[in-house]
Structures are given as C-alpha cells and as structure tokens.
Amino acid sequence: MHELPQNLANGLMLGLMYGLIAIGYTMVYGIVQLINFAHGEIFMIGGFGALTAFAALPHGTSLWLALPVMILGGVIASVLTATAAERFAYRPLRGAPRLAPLITAIGLSIALQQVVWAFYPGAKKAITFPQFQGDTVDLGLFNLQRNDLFLLAAAPLCMLILASFVRFTRTGRAMQATAQDPDTAKLMGINTDRIIVIAFALGAAFAAIAAVAHGLRYGQVDFMMGFIAGLKAFTAAVLGGIGNIYGAMLGGLVLGIAESLATAYIQNVPGMHQLGGGAWANVWAFVLLIVVLLVRPQGLLGERVADRA
Amino acid sequence: MTALLEVEDLRVAYGKIEAVKGISFTVEQGEVTTLIGTNGAGKTTTLRALSGLLRPTAGKILFEGSAIDTVPAHKIVALGLAHSPEGRHIFPRMTIEENLLLGAFLRRDQAGIAQDVERACTLFPILAERRKQAAGTLSGGEQQMLAMGRALMSRPKLLMLDEPSMGLSPLMMQKIMATIVELRASGTTILLVEQNAQAALSLSERAYVMTTGEITLSGTGAELLRDDTVRRAYLGED
Ligand SMILES: Nc1ncnc2c1ncn2[C@@H]1O[C@H](COP(=O)(O)OP(=O)(O)O)[C@@H](O)[C@H]1O
Ligand SMILES: [Mg+2]
Numbered sequence: 001m002h003e004l005p006q007n008l009a010n011g012l013m014l015g016l017m018y019g020l021i022a023i024g025y026t027m028v029y030g031i032v033q034l035i036n037f038a039h040g041e042i043f044m045i046g047g048f049g050a051l052t053a054f055a056a057l058p059h060g061t062s063l064w065l066a067l068p069v070m071i072l073g074g075v076i077a078s079v080l081t082a083t084a085a086e087r088f089a090y091r092p093l094r095g096a097p098r099l100a101p102l103i104t105a106i107g108l109s110i111a112l113q114q115v116v117w118a119f120y121p122g123a124k125k126a127i128t129f130p131q132f133q134g135d136t137v138d139l140g141l142f143n144l145q146r147n148d149l150f151l152l153a154a155a156p157l158c159m160l161i162l163a164s165f166v167r168f169t170r171t172g173r174a175m176q177a178t179a180q181d182p183d184t185a186k187l188m189g190i191n192t193d194r195i196i197v198i199a200f201a202l203g204a205a206f207a208a209i210a211a212v213a214h215g216l217r218y219g220q221v222d223f224m225m226g227f228i229a230g231l232k233a234f235t236a237a238v239l240g241g242i243g244n245i246y247g248a249m250l251g252g253l254v255l256g257i258a259e260s261l262a263t264a265y266i267q268n269v270p271g272m273h274q275l276g277g278g279a280w281a282n283v284w285a286f287v288l289l290i291v292v293l294l295v296r297p298q299g300l301l302g303e304r305v306a307d308r309a
Numbered sequence: 310m311t312a313l314l315e316v317e318d319l320r321v322a323y324g325k326i327e328a329v330k331g332i333s334f335t336v337e338q339g340e341v342t343t344l345i346g347t348n349g350a351g352k353t354t355t356l357r358a359l360s361g362l363l364r365p366t367a368g369k370i371l372f373e374g375s376a377i378d379t380v381p382a383h384k385i386v387a388l389g390l391a392h393s394p395e396g397r398h399i400f401p402r403m404t405i406e407e408n409l410l411l412g413a414f415l416r417r418d419q420a421g422i423a424q425d426v427e428r429a430c431t432l433f434p435i436l437a438e439r440r441k442q443a444a445g446t447l448s449g450g451e452q453q454m455l456a457m458g459r460a461l462m463s464r465p466k467l468l469m470l471d472e473p474s475m476g477l478s479p480l481m482m483q484k485i486m487a488t489i490v491e492l493r494a495s496g497t498t499i500l501l502v503e504q505n506a507q508a509a510l511s512l513s514e515r516a517y518v519m520t521t522g523e524i525t526l527s528g529t530g531a532e533l534l535r536d537d538t539v540r541r542a543y544l545g546e547d
Contacts, residue, residue, distance in 0.1 A: 170414075173407065173410075173411065174414065176402075176403065177400055177403070180400045180401065180402060180403070181398055181400060183362055183382075183394070183398075184394060184398040184400070185411075186362060186381075186382035186383045187360060187382065187386065187391075187392050187394065188383075188386065188411045188412060188415075188459075188463075189383050189384075189386040189387055189414045189415040189463070190383055190411075190414060191381075191383045192383065
C-alpha cells in the first residue's frame with residue numbers, strides 16, 4: 001500500500017492545474033496591478049471552446065487526433081474573451097481608482113457565467129467532456145489517471161515556453177520592463193498597451209490548456225467550473241508571490257499538495273476526525289493561504305513591495 | 310532656420326490643477342539648453358509632456374518642425390527624442406547591460422547597438438565593470454550614469470536630462486557635468502533640467518527660469534549667472 005506517494009501524486013496533479021491558471025492572474029497583476037477576477041471564467045470559456053471544437057469534428061474522431069483541435073478551440077475562445085475584456089472593460093478604467101476595475105472584474109465574472117449558462121446549448125447542466133478510455137497508469141509507487149497524462153506533459157511544457165519567452169525574446173524583455181516601470185518602458189519605445197494585451201492573451205491561453213486538462217480529468221464542463229478553480233488559482237498566485245510567474249506554479253503545487261494531504265490525513269489528528277475528507281479541502285486551502293501570508297506577506301517567491309519602488 | 314525643438318504656449322494640467330501655464334521656449338541644434346527653477350515649478354511636467362508621457366491641454370510642441378504633441382510616448386523615441394527621467398528610473402531587476410539594450414529597443418542594427426554599448430561603457434567605465442550585475446545594486450550616481458547611457462542608446466537628436474545631479478556627491482556631480490560637456494562636443498543637443506543652477510548655467514548656451522508654471526526669465530547661461538534675481542533665488546547669494 002503506497003498511500004502517501006499516491007496522495008502526493010494527486011496533489012501534484014491538482015497543483016499543476018492551479019499553477020497553470022495562476023499564471024494568468026500573476027502576469028496581469030505584474031503588469032497592470034489588476035486582479036482579474038474574471039480569469040476563472042476565461043478558464044471556463046476555454047473548456048467550452050474546446051468542447052465546441054470537439055463537437056465540430058466528424059463523429060468518431062479519435063481523441064488523440066481531436067486533442068490539438070480542442071486545445072486550439074479552447075485557446076481561441078479564452079484569448080478572444082480575455083483580450084475583449086481588456087480592451088472594452090479594463091482599458092477604459094486605467095488610471096481610475098483601483099476599486100473601479102476590481103468591481104468591473106467581479107461583475108464581468110458573473111456576466112460571463114450567465115452568458116454561457118443562458119446561450120450555450122445544454123449549459124444549464126454540466127456537459128460531458130470527452131475522456132481517454134483505459135486503465136490508470138501504474139508507475140510503481142502510485143497510479144496516474146490516464147487523462148492526467150495530458151496535464152503532466154502540458155504544464156511543464158507551458159512553463160518552459162513561458163520562461164524562455166520572457167527571458168529570451170524582445171517582447172518578453174519588453175514585458176519585464178513594463179512590469180518594473182511602465183512609464184520608463186514607454187520612454188524606451190515600448191508600446192505598453194500591446195504588452196498588456198499580450199499578458200492577458202498568454203494568461204488566457206494557459207487557462208484554456210488548464211481547462212482542457214480539467215475537462216479530461218473530470219469528464220465534464222459546466223458554467224460554474226471557473227469559480228472554485230479560479231479562487232484556488234488566485235490563492236496559488238498570492239501564495240507564490242503575485243507578479244512572479246515561477247511563484248504562481250510553485251504556489252499551485254504547494255496548494256495542490258497541501259490540499260491533497262489535508263484531505264487524506266487531517267482526520268487522523270486527534271480531535272479533528274470530522275475535519276478530513278473532500279468537503280474540507282477548500283477550507284484547508286484558504287487556511288494555508290492565511291498562514292503563509294502571516295509569515296511571509298509577499299508570498300513564497302514575492303519581493304517586498306519596498307524593493308519595487 | 311528652425312530650432313530643433315520649439316515649444317509654444319504649452320499648458321499641462323493634472324486634473325484641474327494647471328502645472329505648466331503657457332510656456333514658450335526653443336532648443337537649438339548642438340546647444341545645451343537649461344531649464345532651472347525651484348521644486349514644483351513645473352520642469353518635470355514640461356519634460357514629461359515633451360516625451361509624450363503627459364498630454365498637453367493646449368499649445369504646440371514642434372520637433373524638427375513637426376508637431377509631436379499627439380504622438381504616443383512610445384513613438385517619440387523613434388523620432389530622436391530621448392528622456393532620462395527624474396529619479397533615474399533604471400530597471401532595477403535587470404542587469405546593466407539589459408538596461409542599456411532596452412535603450413536601443415527600437416533599433417535593429419545589432420552591430421551598431423553593440424558598438425554603442427561599448428561607447429556607453431567607455432563614457433562610464435563603472436558600467437563596464439558591473440555589466441552583468443542587477444542595476445538595482447548600483448549607487449545613486451552610478452544609476453544616473455546608467456540612465457544617461459541608456460538614453461544615449463537610442464542615438465537621440467535631443468537628449469533630455471531631468472535633474473541628473475540630484476542626490477549625488479559633489480564628485481559624482483562634477484563627473485556628470487563633464488559628461489554633458491563631452492556629449493555636446495560630440496554633437497548631441499541637450500535639454501537639461503536642474504536645481505543646481507550654478508553648474509548648469511555655466512555650461513549652457515541658453516537658459517530659462519521657471520517659476521510656478523511660467524517662464525519668468527531667459528537668456529544665455531552667462532547672462533543668467535550674472536542676473537541678480539537668479540543669484541538670489543538659485544545661487545543662494547544675497
Ligand atoms: N502626478 C501629479 N499629480 C498632481 N500634481 C502633480 C503631479 N506631479 C506634479 N504635480 C504638481 O505639479 C507641479 C509641478 O511639478 P513638477 O513638474 O514635478 O515640478 P519640478 O519638476 O519643477 O519640481 C507641482 O505643484 C506638483 O505638486
Ligand atoms: Mg522635477
């Protein structure tokens with residue numbers, strides 16, 4: 001019986017998903033200091049985009065062949081939603097008091113849920129998402145669900161691509177400069193409006209890939225799926241140090257593993273037998289956030305605000 | 310013959326508060342022009358309007374004869390106007406070399422860029438020594454050199470320096486002023502904003518005094534150095 005490795009593996013999978021979504025929160029925050037609370041819905045819309053792409057393929061297309069098309073469909077849906085939100089909801093509020101874009105983001109989040117609920121055929125209930133059939137994969141110490149293999153490959157690949165993009169491309173350097181000092185970035189000739197759009201678009205693309213992973217893992221999508229996933233990913237971004245892309249992934253992993261371990265083991269602690277199990281997972285995730293922020297307000301990899309001045 | 314930069318009746322406001330109240334001045338090709346004035350006079354606001362970071366509420370800005378007051382900030386560098394902002398504003402978490410390269414962000418001539426990095430390192434040897442170090446670790450004076458070097462990386466026709474001597478030791482300040490003279494000798498036109506009037510006026514061909522958003526006095530650097538009001542207000546004499 002390899003109970004601990006199995007719980008760690010479950011946590012790892014959850015964490016990779018949180019981390020992928022968290023990157024979108026952290027990149028946008030890093031550049032415009034906005035918490036895009038509609039990011040959870042951008043993730044959800046990626047799931048529906050992927051599903052729509054799958055439905056458009058000829059009946060009986062193998063999932064292996066369909067997967068790239070589904071990713072593309074999800075990415076297009078998410079990126080269009082995110083860039084439209086930036087252009088029409090957030091950009092007009094740049095320079096307004098910070099509460100204004102925050103309230104807009106919350107309103108947008110609810111509006112996007114309702115639009116999908118009202119207009120996507122069948123979305124008033126959860127809709128079945130295609131899954132790979134077959135046994136779990138036995139890796140000796142633990143098993144992996146076959147559908148999680150996608151996430152296991154996609155998340156590290158996405159991180160690698162993002163890290164290389166930020167570090168080695170001209171646009172990536174412009175993005176770093178904009179995050180550090182937007183006005184001075186303009187003085188260098190950087191079109192910061194374009195950089196902001198790119199940050200939204202990249203975050204949305206990663207959220208869409210996470211949504212495909214989510215659909216494969218749970219076998220369904222629904223219009224509310226962005227709410228808890230978004231909240232967890234936001235927690236991961238803050239935990240890791242908001243603004244830091246590596247922090248987002250680290251925060252996701254810490255959160256996913258902590259959640260998985262808490263769900264499995266808290267009930268064994270004397271006097272806490274009612275507090276274990278899945279029902280309490282969300283509570284432990286937020287308890288972890290509070291504890292980390294008490295000890296390290298800037299998050300795990302974040303810098304103290306004073307350093308940024 | 311038109312001036313390199315002509316500013317006519319420029320007005321800039323923060324909300325309802327007007328910080329620059331209709332100023333006019335010119336910067337001639339090849340000269341050092343200085344704007345002096347006490348804290349809060351509107352010097353920084355003026356430079357930020359020239360580089361497009363702020364939009365004027367009225368007035369004209371002509372650079373090489375064409376109006377630039379509606380050109381977005383990120384396109385102004387490309388026209389040949391570089392701005393080294395007050396407080397230096399280097400990118401602290403990037404290396405010195407990366408900072409310099411960002412100054413050449415719009416250029417594509419790799420060979421020319423490499424050559425200009427070397428030139429900046431010759432002008433300011435301290436930058437060469439610390440090339441791969443994070444810019445945030447530099448001292449104030451070194452950061453100022455980096456900010457100037459970075460602004461030069463776009464090969465500007467007009468270099469605007471906002472208080473380059475602020476917070477520097479006298480020795481560092483001398484070094485910065487010497488560099489300005491050196492740059493002018495190599496043909497760079499400079500618009501200098503300074504509170505340190507003595508040093509600035511003595512090396513400028515043309516100078517303007519700003520007081521609460523208006524230009525109250527102008528002349529050659531030497532004339533203003535001899536002016537009684539300037540001596541009293543800015544050179545601490547009585
Ligand atoms: N961001 C701002 N918002 C509102 N008022 C400002 C801002 N920046 C400067 N001011 C005001 O504009 C005036 C001119 O400031 P500034 O251009 O910085 O002067 P200087 O550079 O000559 O010291 C001052 O009264 C200052 O308080
Ligand atoms: Mg100033």
